[in-house]
Amino acid sequence: MNYQLLKEEIIEFCKHNGIDKIGFTTADPFTEMKNRLIRQEELGYQSGFEEKDIEKRVNPSLIFEEPKSIISIALTYPSKMKNAPQSKKGERRGIFCRASWGKDYHDVLKDRLAKLETFISSKVPNARMRSMVDTGELVDRAVAERAGIGWSGKNCSIITPEFGSYVYLGDMITNLPFEPDAPIEDGCGTCNKCVDVCPTGALIQGGQLDSKRCIAFLTQTKDFLPEEYRSKIGNRLYGCDTCQTVCPVNKGKDFHFHPEMEPDPEIAKPLLKPLLTISNKEFKEKYGPVSGSWRGKKPIQRNAILALAHFKDETAVEDLIGLLNKDVRPVIRGTAAWALGKIGGEQAFLALKHSLEKETDQDVIVEIKKGLDFFNEA
Template sequence: MNRDKRFWLQMKEDLLKVAPELGIDKVGITTAEPFHELKERLIRHRERGHESGFEEPDLDLRTDPSLHLEDAKSIIAIAVAYPSKLKNAPVSEPGKRRGILARSAWGEDYHQALRRRMAKLSEWILERVPEAKLVSMVDTGALSDRAVAERAGVGWSGKNCSILNPELGSWMYLGETITNLPLPPDSALPDDCGDCTLCIDACPTGALVGPGQLNAQRCISFITQTKGFIDDEMKLKIGNRLYGCDTCQIVCPVNRKIDIRHHAELLPDPEVVKPLLRPLLSMGNREFREKLGSSSAAWRGRKPIQRNALIGLGNFRDAESVPDILTVLRADPRPELRESAAWALGRIGTAEALDGLREAREGEESAEVLASIDRALERTDGQ
């Protein structure tokens, strides 16, 4: 590419100006150098058993941009803000208890929203430099979005492991485009967390084991997305969360009063993001796709959402939901749901719930479900 430094500097300035028209709230540029320090942290993270299991297993792919684009020179990091407040939130009440989706699952699936913006960004670049090479990633890509955003000056890495920006807080989606263009890099922002440890102190499960250190195996956000059995301790901690957890972001002082709502497709539907729990239990795949299919919460299917709905009803001790929960315990083919139903009935503890547990025990074959029934009956017998 036969262009001088002034061309690339001007192109960067033009990109910053056009970003809002592309639906992008923040842009930062960094080099395509490997993330050596990150790789060392990831090795220690793995050795401690703190990975979630959702990550790309190849640490080189997560830390070396040149493995995704051979002649990579720069990375363009972008951020798109999403809302943090739920307007006209429906009320949760006995018999009509509700769950909650994390803010990152409000509105349209952010993967789609960001991919459209990054496609527009690529189109804008190619109009000016037709020979440009571009590889874009959003969350599901191997490269670490947060490491790129931090080095590109989009924000600093907070103690809650989120990227924090003075104007957007951590309420933002991240993506990046690796390119062979030699764009002038930005400087990283200074860490402004100071001595604050509110996020670490507020974590419901102690998953934040230190500043910027997360044990994903104890993180509610990750646990709600798993498909298997959840131990009783974590069921209590989950509360009525159906997908994700925002506690460490809600308590962050940087996030206070930040509620950016100028992207229409990211605005939440209150009935979708704070849904009634009982109808979720009998929801089929088609209805699930119709109600939640456009949200990023749908990526794991309906089983985790339905399991978490059972846990929520148990934590609410919602006696009116006992018939619905008993239907799951008696007839659902999925042992993970029957096990959670048994736990919920034990938490509710009414005569109807306990009789249902005893009845279900006679025909149950799953060892995990039988153990859950026995624990539930032991707890109530001892009360």
């Protein structure tokens, strides 16, 4: 079998089948990544969403019998929204990060990888393959880096020369011995912009992230958001793009190659107040197709409340009082109480005083008192 010819045929197939970049690497263990993951774990920087077994994350042979090579693919996504609606007084809007615009990227990449598997099988019927996107065991950034897709930037994203860091990544382990591609030389140099402007200081140093401080992680949690971060998430409903938007390599990078990745402006940048009372059914119908919905509506609603507090939106006071008095979820009641204090006004003050008399949940009582403290500070 001429594997070099097959590799060239695969590259050509990708050009015409919605894969923007492809790279090949060995199936050797990722020893450097193992050391980094161990260090991350020791420092308590892991998010908790990762595969728990570090050995599986760095050793392809533990998840695939006799692997010979790994294929890495990248698909670029838009960085600019056409016809983006404006947030204005009384009609404030939140924002989903760019990676959650359009159809859920997991589905898009799985589709591309499935087509690639079919093509390879047509050429080599006995080929074995296993594809994964994001939630697989392997660290897709490590695979992409070694496969020459891009370099691992100080913002902890893979940065490609062509598309910047606005790329989704997918991997395919195979038993076919392809010639590996060479990694790309690091292009960050002395630039430290992403580290310097990270809103929560989550980028400890270039290439090291404290996931628990990262806004992208914080917006996905379901509990009360720690108070030190509440004023820092702004109007973000899911994810954070700051470390990407300040990257000089990303300047001017905006590609619209894939129709399914185009955002619906009313979903990617939705009105905040309707989110407060949206039903589970409505949420699934409207937001279910985007990746930012994977944790359900509760984190999005909590973040919408914090965004309204960020804007000090007085038109939302009645809606927030409704949540404080009627919502069965303590996190939503308590966050609404905090937001009412942040927004201020007599109506909010009276609502907090009244709720303090009847609330029984201790966590919510703490938040009501925090809300009332804002009035004492005024």
